[in-house]
């Protein structure tokens with residue numbers, strides 16, 4: 674289980690998150706929704722160690738991991754697919770994958786990535802930055818997938834992509850979850866997110882305004898409230 678306890682976070686002197694409590698049970702999909710500027714990205718950044726919280730605690734498997742850098746958290750099974758994807762554009766697809774692989778497991782890692790996204794297999798020698806936006810997103814997801822994470826934080830991974838690619842990415846998220854990874858999903862396509870999620874948190878101005886099971890919420894009402902919803 675991943676737990677955020679009373680999390681306060683922000684930038685410089687500006688506090689964005691205020692006392693956020695959030696739980697991602699093992700093997701579950703949790704959708705984190707809210708209007709622009711609510712603090713969703715900030716929450717994922719704080720949870721993955723990219724920014725240091727101002728207060729509260731981050732607990733992974735019963736142990737506090739507060740202050741741990743992102744690569745250590747990922748090695749412990751908590752990985753983040755950030756906004757902007759976090760790939761190395763001037764390296765090849767192969768090298769992007771190898772960098773994320775354990776030593777001696779490179780071949781296996783590349784095979785695992787290609788099994789999730791066969792298109793990457795045709796592009797191993799291509800510079801990542803020259804691929805289409807959808808292919809770059811697949812690479813970002815594949816880099817996380819090869820690490821077999823227990824928890825994956827996903828920041829708007831469908832952003833700006835064609836509907837067919839979004840379908841492919843959601844299919845992949847289903848596979849990731851079926852293999853046992855728990856997902857914390859920030860997503861502009863509210864109804865799509867609620868279709869796959871078990872639990873939902875609504876964030877408003879840095880505070881949790883609702884937490885519960887997806888079956889308790891009216892997906893259309895939430896979708897109507899937020900930009901990009903309903904598709």
Ligand SMILES: Nc1ncnc2c1ncn2[C@@H]1O[C@H](COP(=O)(O)OP(=O)(O)OP(=O)(O)O)[C@@H](O)[C@H]1O
Pocket residue numbers: 684687689707708709710711712713714715716
């Ligand atoms: N690096 C930063 N420095 C200062 N303020 C920031 C920084 N990043 C975000 N903020 C501010 O923090 C607040 C929350 O932003 P955040 O990106 O977490 O919201 P969000 O819910 O992810 O929004 P969106 O749906 O628009 O991506 C906003 O007011 C934003 O301007």
